[in-house]
Amino acid sequence: MAVPLLDLKAQHATIRDEVVASVLQVVDDQAFILGAPVAKLESAATPLSQVKHAIGCANGTDAILLAMRALDIGRGDEVITTPFTFFATAGTVHNVGATPVFVDIDPKTFNIRPDLAAAAVTARTKAVIPVDLFGQMAEIETIRRLMPSVPLIEDAAQSIGARRKIDGKWVMAGEAATIGTYSFFPSKNLGGYGDGGMMVTQDDALAKRLMRLRTHGSVQTYLHEEVGFNSRLDALQAAVLSAKLPHLAAWSAKRRENAAFYDAAFADLDVTTPYIDPANESIFNQYTLRLAKRDALKEHLKAKGIGHSVYYPLPLHLQPCFAYLGYKEGTCPESEKASREVISLPVFPELTGAQRDEVVAGVRSFFGK
Numbered sequence: 601m602a603v604p605l606l607d608l609k610a611q612h613a614t615i616r617d618e619v620v621a622s623v624l625q626v627v628d629d630q631a632f633i634l635g636a637p638v639a640k641l642e643s644a645a646t647p648l649s650q651v652k653h654a655i656g657c658a659n660g661t662d663a664i665l666l667a668m669r670a671l672d673i674g675r676g677d678e679v680i681t682t683p684f685t686f687f688a689t690a691g692t693v694h695n696v697g698a699t700p701v702f703v704d705i706d707p708k709t710f711n712i713r714p715d716l717a718a719a720a721v722t723a724r725t726k727a728v729i730p731v732d733l734f735g736q737m738a739e740i741e742t743i744r745r746l747m748p749s750v751p752l753i754e755d756a757a758q759s760i761g762a763r764r765k766i767d768g769k770w771v772m773a774g775e776a777a778t779i780g781t782y783s784f785f786p787s788k789n790l791g792g793y794g795d796g797g798m799m800v801t802q803d804d805a806l807a808k809r810l811m812r813l814r815t816h817g818s819v820q821t822y823l824h825e826e827v828g829f830n831s832r833l834d835a836l837q838a839a840v841l842s843a844k845l846p847h848l849a850a851w852s853a854k855r856r857e858n859a860a861f862y863d864a865a866f867a868d869l870d871v872t873t874p875y876i877d878p879a880n881e882s883i884f885n886q887y888t889l890r891l892a893k894r895d896a897l898k899e900h901l902k903a904k905g906i907g908h909s910v911y912y913p914l915p916l917h918l919q920p921c922f923a924y925l926g927y928k929e930g931t932c933p934e935s936e937k938a939s940r941e942v943i944s945l946p947v948f949p950e951l952t953g954a955q956r957d958e959v960v961a962g963v964r965s966f967f968g969k
């Protein structure tokens with residue numbers, strides 16, 4: 601039996617009526633740009649993320665880009681981030697005219713190492729962008745403590761609803777950052793039926809600026825206080841996301857359950873199962889194994905029709921487009937090693953027991969079990 605890496609149709613089947621009703625409302629109202637559907641989603645997102653402000657935008661890439669613009673980051677500035685992430689995290693730094701500064705990851709969590717980030721601070725550093733990779737929050741409080749005067753943009757594209765216990769209190773992904781960013785790309789835990797993104801902040805002035813930046817730098821129609829972007833969250837996407845949001849916690853819990861099942865099923869194999877920092881509750885956007893014989897396992901799973909993917913096969917400091925930065929192989933050894941060893945398996949909430957067993961059997965058979 602083939603098992604897909606992700607089955608969006610299976611999820612849609614469970615919520616079709618709610619989503620269709622929500623979308624039809626927008627169609628009947630014929631008001632497609634921002635307006636009530638986006639405001640409704642933003643109001644629902646603020647308690648979820650324990651933030652004062654949530655501002656929808658066109659996608660998770662723009663969310664990072666607008667965050668940097670709101671912090672006046674541009675030419676001549678440096679932004680510290682991880683090379684083991686989706687391209688958007690650093691592509692946006694380049695696109696605001698700043699220089700990405702890559703520092704290595706913790707090999708257990710795959711998240712940026714706070715000490716290395718702090719060591720990379722210079723007079724030109726204008727922000728640090730930790731990524732909450734695969735659904736697990738970065739060490740936000742350590743980064744804050746080591747770099748107290750550096751604005752923190754938390755790329756929580758993969759981690760909406762994840763949380764971390766800091767000083768005995770649960771802190772949500774995005775909550776403690778200067779600006780937190782989410783993606784509603786369809787494969788995310790909260791995925792739209794197209795592109796979408798969001799920025800969250802506790803800061804009133806930054807929220808105002810972000811709202812202005814998403815609509816061409818204008819608050820009052822045809823009066824532009826600065827040059828912004830066209831980065832509005834589509835009302836139809838907001839309607840889909842509002843229908844899906846009440847299910848997010850249960851979906852993420854189901855992903856954790858699937859992850860725990862795999863952990864137990866792979867315990868006797870020569871493979872590293874995901875390490876979740878005891879302070880974290882992951883939402884398992886990905887369930888990622890690591891092993892030296894990754895490429896062979898990949899071929900094995902492919903032959904068996906078991907969905908898998910490698911996130912990410914080439915770390916960003918070695919991407920051809922960043923050759924101008926001068927990074928050489930060996931500069932971020934843990935990111936490079938992770939790129940050679942990781943493989944993600946199907947962990948989506950609608951995975952059936954039979955599908956889960958098939959994934960387990962497929963992986964175990966690779967080890968001759």
Ligand SMILES: Cc1ncc(COP(=O)(O)O)c(C=O)c1O
Nearest residue numbers: 659660661686688757783784785
């Ligand atoms: C870590 C990370 N950052 C940024 C993004 C960009 O989000 P989007 O695809 O919505 O632009 C993504 C997802 O695609 C991501 O995984």
